[in-house]
Amino acid sequence: xxxxxxxxxxxxxxxxxxxxxxxxxxxxxxxxxxxxxxxxxxxxxxxxxxxxxxxxxxxxxxxxxxxxxxxxxxxxxxxxxxxxxxxxxxxxxxxxxxxxxxxxxxxxxxxxxxxxxxxxxxxxxxxxxxxxxxxxxxxxxxxxxxxxxxxxxxxxxxxxxxxxxxxxxxxxxxxxxxxxxxxxxxxxxxxxxxx
Amino acid sequence: xxxxxxxxxxxxxxxxxxxxxxxxxxxxxxxxxxxxxxxxxxxxxxxxxxxxxxxxxxxxxxxxxxxxxxxxxxxxxxxxxxxxxxxxxxxxxxxxxxxxxxxxxxxxxxxxxxxxxxxxxxxxxxxxxxxxxxxxxxxxxxxxxxxxxxxxxxxxxxxxxxxxxxxx
Numbered sequence: 091x092x093x094x095x096x097x098x099x100x101x102x103x104x105x106x107x108x109x110x111x112x113x114x115x116x117x118x119x120x121x122x123x124x125x126x127x128x129x130x131x132x133x134x135x136x137x138x139x140x141x142x143x144x145x146x147x148x149x150x151x152x153x154x155x156x157x158x159x160x161x162x163x164x165x166x167x168x169x170x171x172x173x174x175x176x177x178x179x180x181x182x183x184x185x186x187x188x189x190x191x192x193x194x195x196x197x198x199x200x201x202x203x204x205x206x207x208x209x210x211x212x213x214x215x216x217x218x219x220x221x222x223x224x225x226x227x228x229x230x231x232x233x234x235x236x237x238x239x240x241x242x243x244x245x246x247x248x249x250x251x252x253x254x255x256x257x258x259x260x261x262x263x264x265x266x267x268x269x270x271x272x273x274x275x276x277x278x279x280x281x282x283x284x285x
Numbered sequence: 286x287x288x289x290x291x292x293x294x295x296x297x298x299x300x301x302x303x304x305x306x307x308x309x310x311x312x313x314x315x316x317x318x319x320x321x322x323x324x325x326x327x328x329x330x331x332x333x334x335x336x337x338x339x340x341x342x343x344x345x346x347x348x349x350x351x352x353x354x355x356x357x358x359x360x361x362x363x364x365x366x367x368x369x370x371x372x373x374x375x376x377x378x379x380x381x382x383x384x385x386x387x388x389x390x391x392x393x394x395x396x397x398x399x400x401x402x403x404x405x406x407x408x409x410x411x412x413x414x415x416x417x418x419x420x421x422x423x424x425x426x427x428x429x430x431x432x433x434x435x436x437x438x439x440x441x442x443x444x445x446x447x448x449x450x451x452x453x
Contacts, residue, residue: 094376098336106343114342122338126331129385130323138319143294145315146308150301194318201421208422215426216419221433224418228374228411228434229441234293235406241385242402247393251290253402256448261407263444268437275429 132244140236156186177206191232229265329378337382374411403445
């Protein structure tokens with residue numbers, strides 16, 4: 091992260107030298123900083139409201155209901171994981187928390203799931219179930235992209251949520267691709283695919 | 286479509302009330318965590334938005350897009366969105382800053398603004414998730430995880446443009 095940050099700043103200084111935009115560059119520092127704060131303030135209202143609603147959903151166990159709903163589907167994706175194990179339970183909860191956009195709840199559940207999956211694994215090589223699980227977490231499966239909608243709204247969108255069907259189709263296709271590739275490589279033994 | 290949000294909120298709240306949850310207290314507790322989120326992302330976002338607006342002012346963003354636009358044209362991907370798409374798997378904050386810039390430049394309801402929103406909404410910070418989850422259990426050999434995850438990100442970028450083209 092440090093490298094990216096420093097690189098971005100150095101690159102823009104070098105670039106502005108060539109494009110002769112030194113004035114714009116120094117103005118952009120102050121503009122950028124105040125724009126960031128403006129954005130944060132405009133976003134905070136919706137973000138708090140949504141976090142509150144989602145906390146209520148978690149408290150009345152709607153999240154767990156959703157987890158139950160998904161367990162038949164997830165059983166197919168994780169054939170090596172016993173369905174009454176703690177690992178499987180965590181996987182279901184992690185997926186449903188992700189669907190609801192509860193990142194703060196999904197991450198600890200996901201980490202527990204990984205620890206459970208690692209219990210029977212003696213080596214430092216990832217098992218098939220671990221890879222499937224991590225790949226699912228690198229794809230986005232959020233039902234309501236609230237942060238992005240909030241940002242769109244803050245910047246003057248007429249209907250911030252109108253992208254939602256595109257987001258659903260795109261995430262579903264991306265997730266399916268990831269899982270398909272994962273499955274294909276695994277079925278070929280995949281051992282030589284070390285990264 | 287306009288009733289999705291209100292009815293979802295109403296459903297959650299009524300269900301919680303029915304389950305005898307102390308709705309308002311729980312709501313306030315959750316909303317507080319929203320403030321915490323803002324507090325947590327503020328320094329990152331300020332730093333990165335400054336860096337991105339410097340990149341923009343210096344003309345570096347245009348340079349990257351111009352440089353890669355022949356490749357993009359071949360596959361029908363708008364080159365203006367390349368910087369954001371490339372940064373997305375690496376840095377969540379960085380790509381949020383670039384999304385912010387894109388929505389500002391093109392307008393949130395424009396074709397490019399919508400594409401950018403869909404890309405951001407249908408992908409995750411791939412490298413962060415991989416490092417965090419495997420790091421937590423000390424797994425060093427992640428086999429084909431990265432390939433599968435990056436192909437998914439690539440697919441998402443392509444489908445974002447396709448679906449926005451199709452539906453708007």
